[in-house]
Amino acid sequence: MKKTKLLLGIVLVGIIAAAYFNYPKLNLISGYASKNMASTVFIADRDPVDITLNDNEMPLINLADCEVSQEGTSATANVYGLMPRTAVYKEGLGAVLTNKEFSKHNFDIVPNRFQVQDSLPFPYGNNGVIDTVLENVAYDKLEVAFENAFQDPEQKTRSLLVVHKNQIIGERYIRGFSKDTKILGWSMTKSILGTIYGILEYQDEIDMEFKPFAKEMSMKNHKPDITLNHLLRMQSGLEWDENYFKISDVTKMLFLDSDMTLAQRYKKVVAEPTEVWNYSSGTTNLLSGILREQFATHQEYLDFPYRELIDKIGMNSMLLETDLSGNFILSSYGWATTRDWAKFGLLYLNKGDWNGKRIFSESWSDYVAKPTINSNGTYGAHFWLNAEGKYEDIPTDLYSVNGFQGQRIFIIPSKDLVVVRTGLKEQTDEQFNTLLKEIIASIR
Known part of the structure; x- marks a missing residue:
């Protein structure tokens, strides 16, 4: 007993x-x-x-x-x-x-949209697609790549789109999804943030050596020395725990904070800038807050990404979510159709030129694809890289836009290719290597 x-x-x-x-x-x-x-x-x-x-x-x-x-x-x-x-x-x-502060916040200020109806097909418009057969594409081989991507239900692929020479050569969706379905990009949104800074630099409004903490003088750490370049490359030296399986810096920020731009801002310095590389969603949202400081009004801040990037290249489906304080949550919450995500990749494949209109400088695409110190060749400036052959059968000039659960935009300049894959499950490097290898094999 x-x-x-x-x-x-x-x-x-x-x-x-x-x-x-x-x-x-x-x-x-x-x-x-x-x-x-x-x-x-x-x-x-x-x-x-x-x-x-x-x-x-x-x-x-x-x-x-x-x-x-x-x-x-x-x-x-x-x-x-x-x-x-x-x-x-x-x-x-x-x-x-x-949360308890919800009633204090004003949701009356919303972004203006600058969408223009046009008669052009994808990618420069939304009036259908070009269906010309490209002579250098083996469509039967491409079909095999698509079949392999969708045949295993455990991979949970939802959409796959391949663009070659600015033309869709392959596109497929699972049941319940279509070309009109908006898909959450998760951390693919980080690359949208990076691009906004590239646009500001092209417009001579900001410099990547700008030091946002320069006025926070301190004899104890190197925070005043941190530049935008350090932040875009995730090498600021600011403390951050990006762990989604426990109560951590990132989960508290995304699910508890009213102002997500502050989570990283007040973290202590644990290393000198460039000394360590540490992937941080807090850094991206800090950059969103710094971005807001560049505008005189909240309205101007909300309008800028749509006016100068999103609607300018016809990503009309895209929506960037905000936090309780009205800041864009550019670490995680950008929505767009698969075709519109592909347009973003094509903007980089074409080095910032969009049907004759320059969005950012030609050198910006080289900047984001330059390997960051201590990232083992896997990270540039808010873009992921294949510089050291992570995907062993794929050209090393590949760079990509990556998000949770296997959201990807692969940009391969040497093959004139953009590949968008969305899904509900992260893929291994081997799985992505196989997918891209099969797609590339279909192009002569």
Whole structure:
């Protein structure tokens, strides 16, 4: 009897301890579930049941129960009735997680859009595609690459699009997705942020050697020495923990903070600039905050990416979500159709020239594709690289736009290729190597 009581006591203590240490995680679980549900329903116009069964069907997140309010354009999630979180959608701004400070914020200021209707086909317009057969493309071999990308359901590929010589030579979607479906790019959005800085540099509005912390004089660290270049290359030396499987800097920022631009700003310096390379979503959102400081008004800040980049190259489907303070969350929350993501890749393949209009300097594409010190040739300036042959069968001039769950835009200048793959599961380097190898093999 005593042993039974002792055993029950140990179990009870274990349950209490588990609840105590894991209770804060519920905030992140219900936060992710409600935010992802609200964004996907109201931005991508997808079915809540499908989102529950697929997008939110991942470890821990699938513990959350989520309900959508169509009238209030919101989604609320909880974990066994605990820690409810609500995400509210606002047209033009996306969905935002509410908190105790929600009522203080003004959502009346939204970006102006500068979309122009045209009669041109992809990529320079949205009136269909060019269907000319290219003589140097072996379409039967290309079809094999597509079949292999979609035949294994475990790969969870959702769309695949291949552009050669500015023309779509292959395009496929799984059931329920189409050329009009907006897809969350996750960290692909980081490259949008980097490009905005490239545009400002081309317009002589900012320099990559600009030191945003120059006025924060300190004898204890090198923070005043940090430049935009260091931040774009993730080598600032500022402390950051990019761990999505626990309560960390990045999860607290994305699911708890009202102003996400501050999470990295006030971190301590743990190394001199360039001494270490440390991938950080906090750095990107810090850059979003620094970007906002370059404009006189909030409206100008919200308008700039759409006027000077997104709508200028016809990425009319794109939406950049904001936080409670009205800052673009450029680390993670950019939505666009697969074709529009491809347009972004083509802008870089064409070195900033868009049908005769220059968006950024020709040298900017070389800048973002230059390897960053201590990244082992895998990172440039908010772009990923193949400089040291991570994809062993692919040209080393490949650089890419990468996001969670295997979102990719591959840019291969030597092959005049842009490949967009979206999905719901991260692929291995070997899987991407095989996909790209098969696509390249179809081009003579």
